[in-house]
Amino acid sequence: MNRPLQPPQAGPHHPRRKGSWRTLSGLRALVTGGSSGVGAAVAAELCRCGVQVLATARRTEALEQVAQSAAAVGLFPLRTLAGDITQPEFRALVVAEARKLLGGIDIVVAAAGSGAIGPFSSADPQTLRQIMEIDFFAPAELVRACLPSLSESPDPAIVLVGSILGSHPLPLHTEYCAAKSALHSLAGSLRVELAPAGIDVALARLGPTQSAFWENLLRGEKPVWSRGPTMTSAAAAAAIVAGLRKRRLDIVPGWTAKGYCFAARFCPRLIDAVVTRRLRLSR
Numbered sequence: 109m110n111r112p113l114q115p116p117q118a119g120p121h122h123p124r125r126k127g128s129w130r131t132l133s134g135l136r137a138l139v140t141g142g143s144s145g146v147g148a149a150v151a152a153e154l155c156r157c158g159v160q161v162l163a164t165a166r167r168t169e170a171l172e173q174v175a176q177s178a179a180a181v182g183l184f185p186l187r188t189l190a191g192d193i194t195q196p197e198f199r200a201l202v203v204a205e206a207r208k209l210l211g212g213i214d215i216v217v218a219a220a221g222s223g224a225i226g227p228f229s230s231a232d233p234q235t236l237r238q239i240m241e242i243d244f245f246a247p248a249e250l251v252r253a254c255l256p257s258l259s260e261s262p263d264p265a266i267v268l269v270g271s272i273l274g275s276h277p278l279p280l281h282t283e284y285c286a287a288k289s290a291l292h293s294l295a296g297s298l299r300v301e302l303a304p305a306g307i308d309v310a311l312a313r314l315g316p317t318q319s320a321f322w323e324n325l326l327r328g329e330k331p332v333w334s335r336g337p338t339m340t341s342a343a344a345a346a347a348i349v350a351g352l353r354k355r356r357l358d359i360v361p362g363w364t365a366k367g368y369c370f371a372a373r374f375c376p377r378l379i380d381a382v383v384t385r386r387l388r389l390s391r
């Protein structure tokens with residue numbers, strides 16, 4: 109059951125065909141945040157595409173449920189490992205287990221994340237540190253730990269799950285926006301740095317998505333402007349997996365997210381004006 113399949117071979121026999129779509133079947137993926145929402149849906153979707161997946165998160169039971177549902181659609185059993193991804197020892201264990209159980213790592217999807225809402229002035233400094241740990245340091249250091257494995261892969265890819273708020277920040281999301289914007293920068297820098305090694309670095313900029321995100325906030329509650337239309341985690345995951353297949357490096361699922369990113373680029377002050385007005389009206 110735990111015996112790894114023959115890993116895909118790198119080198120001249122399996123040259124990286126960067127012009128063509130990526131064949132996902134037979135690849136091996138590590139997915140964080142695999143116990144719920146987008147991470148769970150990505151893990152299940154990759155399984156459905158014939159990818160061998162190791163999914164991680166802290167909650168063992170939730171991970172097992174995801175593995176059970178994936179068993180109905182996947183070619184391979186979804187492997188799970190429970191632990192806190194902000195801990196360096198757990199990250200080292202995850203990488204070692206991926207090598208042992210899957211035989212290597214071709215794809216890393218860093219979806220684990222958490223939010224916090226509320227005025228920065230009254231927030232506990234610890235909240236900023238916690239958010240930076242889960243939303244920035246953990247994915248950054250996981251990627252670093254995975255690089256030796258990825259460099260042995262015939263067709264390696266990293267997907268960092270960011271947010272449209274990393275492209276233009278909103279008030280009361282200060283810690284989260286700062287962490288996601290740092291993650292976006294990391295993706296941009298690594299994308300160029302790792303291109304000569306053939307490692308694709310994609311950024312998924314998600315908009316409002318149905319998940320347990322708002323129940324798991326480290327602080328505060330869903331603000332008024334986040335109560336509009338949302339997309340399902342399954343739809344966001346399908347866009348991420350399609351992006352992997354099509355070698356997209358900027359994945360923006362859905363029209364709400366696309367519209368926000370367009371406004372963030374071409375008329376950022378308009379977003380500020382709309383949000384300031386809604387903030388004033390909500391008081």
Ligand SMILES: NC(=O)c1ccc[n+]([C@@H]2O[C@H](COP(=O)([O-])OP(=O)(O)OC[C@H]3O[C@@H](n4cnc5c(N)ncnc54)[C@H](OP(=O)(O)O)[C@@H]3O)[C@@H](O)[C@H]2O)c1
Binds near residue numbers: 143145314
């Ligand atoms: N939902 C949205 O509207 C939205 C919008 C933009 C971007 N995003 C991003 O999408 C990603 C996925 O979020 P989601 O919406 O799917 O929320 P979610 O349902 O709350 O999922 C978050 C996942 O992260 C895991 N996690 C949190 N802290 C962890 C830790 N310290 N160690 C290990 N795993 C941890 C959780 O598992 P455990 O609790 O079991 O550890 C869970 O599997 C996040 O990066 C989020 O920032 C979400």
